[in-house]
Amino acid sequence: MPSKLKILHLDTGNFWRGGQQQVFLLARELKKAGLSQKLLSPASSPLAKKAEEEGLEHISWDAAGDLDLKAGMNLRKIIKAEKPSILHLHTARALGVASWSLWKYKKLPKIFTRRVNFPMKKGVPTRFKYSTADKIVAISLAIQNQLLEFGIEDSEQIYSCVDTEMFYPRSERKAGKIRIGMAGAIGLDDKDYITFVDTARILKDSGEDLIFEIAGAGRDKMILKKYIEDQGLSNRVIIRGFLEDMPAFFTSLDILLHTVHYEGLGTSILQAFSSGLPVVATSAGGIPEIVDDGRDGYLIPVRDPQAAADQLKILIDSPEKRERFAEAGREKVLNTFSTEVSTEKYLKIYESFT
Template identity: 30%
Template sequence: MRIMHISSPKTWRGGEQQLIYLMEELNTLGVWQIVLCPFNSMVHKYCLKNHLNHVTYFKGFSANPMVAFRVSHICKREAIDLIHVHDSHAHNFAVLSSVLSKNEAHIIVSRRVDFPIHSGALSMFKYNHPRIARILCVSAAIRKVMLPFIDDESKLEVVHSGIDLGKFKNVKLDQDLRAEFGVDEKTTLAGNVSALAPHKDYQTFIRTAKRVIEAGKDVKFLAIGDGPLRKEVKQWIEEADMSNHIILTGFRKDVVAMLPQLDIFLITSETEGLGTSILDAQAAGVPVVATKAGGIVEIITNNENGMLADVKDDEMLSKHVLHYIENPEVRAQHANHGKKNVERFSKQMTAQKTKEVYESVLGRLRDIPVKE
């Protein structure tokens, strides 16, 4: 089989990491692939550095017909069997390629966000286009959200995202987190790794932290990451009089070394496709307190390998954090259970399941013609 992936962001977030994990693991499974990505994007730079098969394009805008024609050209030149699109704009380009130049390659769509698609005619058209062979949802929660919008529900499949389980083994702690931020050894370190973005609901994070501090606990909270709401989050922290208790670390390249140094991982998302940062925390041996957003409930079993609360329920979230602080044996137990649980979410397993989807689609298409 010959697969072309399409990516459209110039930045690097969870979706781009999942694309690279998938490509690298499919390579080990003997699948021929090429990725079409924006020139000078983070994916482009990674492919150059790591010798992954790729071609580039200049995006322009989200429905650029010139990109669609480039998709068609590459499909014809490389005899592509399937196009795998990894974001909404990539999806646009693939469907446009079929519409404008009669590209016959079928399309696999990865869906990683748990909010409904727009119910307008264009969105319904692109998700139900006859060339769409499968929509891979990274959680059952996303599949449920997508069901009302998809004419043929058999095209919806769940393939969980996966992580690199090996990256937290034998981690070298080049930077002592406590020393860097002046945190005493007796102080509990709680935090998360995520973009400072609206769906991460940092207002609930701040309210939760404030409740814990008001309960008289010695805790320092870290928000590891950057994003469009950095200025607003900083302002919310100041307004809550929490500047001495919450640290915005900004973007970090040493997350693998930072995560194991946390005592508690606290994530307060309002929406979440699956929650790969939670998987990372479990792999690093850190117990998790999280909201029941999206696919998080497919990772965390409450009071077994983590603690769950309803979205925006800062009172219950703070009670869970306090429970972990006051019961270190429970914290250790949940961390151990988390390490065992996360083995279900390896990048190797994601690639194997995705390959099986490719094989199933190609086998079916040999027997069933597409109706235009």
């Protein structure tokens, strides 16, 4: 790797979700490779804290929106002082600010990673913003196809990754009730926790004695909590909130049920596979690219709690199938979704600009 290469990573998230985890894992692996880099994110962000703990250089930078004038001015100052060779933008907001504020730095390569498959706005501002990126990376084929439909033909596809040493299968499962979980921010517009709860109700009504757990917090937590209470499931569906120790959460489960409306790829699915769990997940976004239906998990239609219950029942009744699916999922992440695989692909993109 040429010593002159210096990367600035920009992430505007003030939370710890899949995207921020991916930025952290990439930066950590690039540090191991000896790459010069710095992370830009809000001072109070979990990413800033993680960077400090890992010994990664961090610069405080925040943006309230694409047209945040103060953020644009601060970014120009940082670019002038740091003199990076590549700017890696990890959120659409970061790309939005960079798109207009760095007009004096047109020769500075800008890489943007798109991690969500929400519908793209087709107005002029969005088209201009995306046109300023020198390379766009999609974390799934579903997102890459979305970009193609938008009119962006030249993009790279690099899957998200998982830390397979951190997320590791436990040696043996504890006796007791089957525990089924889901992880992710509680926002009901994309994460379909209503279907998750409805699935729990269907299985309860059929006589199954199970525990359903949710690891996550968010704006719709109280709405979800009330829905759980209204269904009479308060002792069966437990919201555990934001958890620092996610590996422990996954190893406490027997099955991951991942019900969503939209999903760029599904970091929590990869973490579940790495932790030795079988998965039941909706066929949304990039999920069908990582769940091999009938081999390491089951795919179900969106908003179909009965289908979720039916597939869960198969796994509940068959410990052998759960074990077989778990082994297949773990093998998959080791071969395809490891941090080493992802980092090597990003390094090739960085090198293409030297």
